[in-house]
Amino acid sequence: MKKQEATVREVALDTLLKIEQQQAYSNLLLNDMIKSSKLAKVDVPLLTEIVYGTIQRQASLDFVLKHFSKKPLDKLQDWVLVLLRLSVYQLLHLDRVPDHAILNEAVTIANKRGHKGISGMVNGILRNVLRQGAPSFDSIKEPIERLAVKGSHPQWFVNRLVDQYGFDEAEKIVFANLEHPVSSIRVNEFKSDKDTIKEMLLEEGVEVEESPFMPHALRVTRGAVQHTDAFKEGYVSIQDEGSMLVALALDPKPGERILDACAAPGGKSMHIAELMQNEGQLISGDIHKHKVELLEAQQKRLGLSIIEGVAQDARKLDEASEPFDRVLVDAPCSGLGVLQRKPDIKWKKKESDISRLQEIQADILDAVWKTLKPGGRLIYSTCTIDKNENDHQITSFLSKHSDASRDTSLTAVLPKAYHSAIGEDGSMVQLLPGQFGTDGFFITSIKKAETIEEVAE
Ligand SMILES: C[S@@+](CC[C@H](N)C(=O)[O-])C[C@H]1O[C@@H](n2cnc3c(N)ncnc32)[C@H](O)[C@@H]1O
Numbered sequence: 001m002k003k004q005e006a007t008v009r010e011v012a013l014d015t016l017l018k019i020e021q022q023q024a025y026s027n028l029l030l031n032d033m034i035k036s037s038k039l040a041k042v043d044v045p046l047l048t049e050i051v052y053g054t055i056q057r058q059a060s061l062d063f064v065l066k067h068f069s070k071k072p073l074d075k076l077q078d079w080v081l082v083l084l085r086l087s088v089y090q091l092l093h094l095d096r097v098p099d100h101a102i103l104n105e106a107v108t109i110a111n112k113r114g115h116k117g118i119s120g121m122v123n124g125i126l127r128n129v130l131r132q133g134a135p136s137f138d139s140i141k142e143p144i145e146r147l148a149v150k151g152s153h154p155q156w157f158v159n160r161l162v163d164q165y166g167f168d169e170a171e172k173i174v175f176a177n178l179e180h181p182v183s184s185i186r187v188n189e190f191k192s193d194k195d196t197i198k199e200m201l202l203e204e205g206v207e208v209e210e211s212p213f214m215p216h217a218l219r220v221t222r223g224a225v226q227h228t229d230a231f232k233e234g235y236v237s238i239q240d241e242g243s244m245l246v247a248l249a250l251d252p253k254p255g256e257r258i259l260d261a262c263a264a265p266g267g268k269s270m271h272i273a274e275l276m277q278n279e280g281q282l283i284s285g286d287i288h289k290h291k292v293e294l295l296e297a298q299q300k301r302l303g304l305s306i307i308e309g310v311a312q313d314a315r316k317l318d319e320a321s322e323p324f325d326r327v328l329v330d331a332p333c334s335g336l337g338v339l340q341r342k343p344d345i346k347w348k349k350k351e352s353d354i355s356r357l358q359e360i361q362a363d364i365l366d367a368v369w370k371t372l373k374p375g376g377r378l379i380y381s382t383c384t385i386d387k388n389e390n391d392h393q394i395t396s397f398l399s400k401h402s403d404a405s406r407d408t409s410l411t412a413v414l415p416k417a418y419h420s421a422i423g424e425d426g427s428m429v430q431l432l433p434g435q436f437g438t439d440g441f442f443i444t445s446i447k448k449a450e451t452i453e454e455v456a457e
Helices: 002-022 026-037 041-056 058-068 078-093 099-113 116-132 143-150 155-165 167-177 194-203 241-250 267-275 289-301 344-348 351-369 391-400 416-421 452-456
Strands: 184-187 207-210 217-222 236-238 257-260 281-286 307-311 324-330 372-382 404-406 428-431 441-448
Touching: 002 026, 002 041, 002 078, 002 099, 026 041, 041 058, 041 078, 058 078, 058 116, 058 143, 078 099, 078 116, 099 116, 143 155, 143 167, 155 167, 155 351, 184 241, 194 207, 194 217, 236 267, 241 267, 241 324, 241 372, 241 428, 241 441, 257 267, 267 281, 267 289, 267 307, 267 324, 281 289, 289 307, 324 351, 351 372, 351 391, 372 391, 391 404, 391 428, 391 441, 416 428
Parallel strands: 257 281, 257 324, 281 307, 324 372
Antiparallel strands: 184 217, 184 236, 207 217, 372 441, 404 441, 428 441
């Protein structure tokens, strides 16, 4: 038992180091490490908790470590700093592991990888954290800086949140981002009904409950869906409930011709095709060819056939010979709404990335607009909460296109539970982390004028 736990922490240490050094995505790297380390299945939840928790709380853990370390943190070797972070994370935020086990194993790892001096220092710092507890964040006098450190977010991002949402809302968002994400699945109603699918999952050891908000979703309370036959045979897909709202906002109908301009890996395309009852035509484009290939595997798994994956740059689209009834732009964005699920994003993204992405989003919107038929609807969505990529992007788009106007019908197509998140004019939704158990998502609907007279109005 003890040996296994030591292994978990060593794998956690190596995973965290690789994420930092290779700038790799935490979810992909963690999966690789689980496979290559041959950890026992029972250890995977603890490994996942330590890796994600340590990344999530990095700034507040460093605040604690700075208080107790005689050396400045940037003078420590990378592996020593990461070992200290993951150990302090466990001491302060995990109840299920005894303190002495955390301390002993940190010292054992330090001994194995370093020398007596290092293990002595690790021992000393961790013992002091245990004895004295974390120092108070109140020593940071400036409120935004205190929020950034206590809530463990980069200062530039907290500054933006406070500017855009005010201090109180920013505080709620920051602390909501530290919560564990809800694990939701979308039932494939094209294939079966929810109750039957629930039974199928239960028989395979996966426990689920109804989502309080999203009629098409179930929430997983126990078990791993991706290993079940129900998943492999296409009865369910793993998808955030905020992401499910996007296809509902598009409101696709069987028989229509639809463009999903930024489609890979394909969660929303699959949902759209299910809602179309696999009748009509769905062109799912993405700039990356290797990502487009992922769409075909998903389509096959779900028993769908109307999706045509196309490798194309949406910025280069021109008037279509056969224009689309509806277009979805699920734009490349900063991802600052999905920090519960992917905490490494907050440390990897830079503020300058936002303006670069804004330009790409604007170019995509301008180009796809030409492919939409008069009277058609465009849905623009992102998984960020930054207003420059969302509301401001749309205001700028509308100012450039006289035949574009806000489509105010979202209340008619979205489930009632979300109506409080729809803006006053009924054309925009901003979901914030912590409100509905979803990622942070932005969705807006834009209508193309039917006639020249309508444009002039
Ligand atoms: C937010 S993701 C889309 C997620 C997808 N809609 C889903 O539900 O699975 C944005 C996608 O846009 C793609 N992308 C980025 N720039 C693009 C461009 N200029 N044209 C088309 N796709 C682009 C990225 O490769 C990425 O797959």
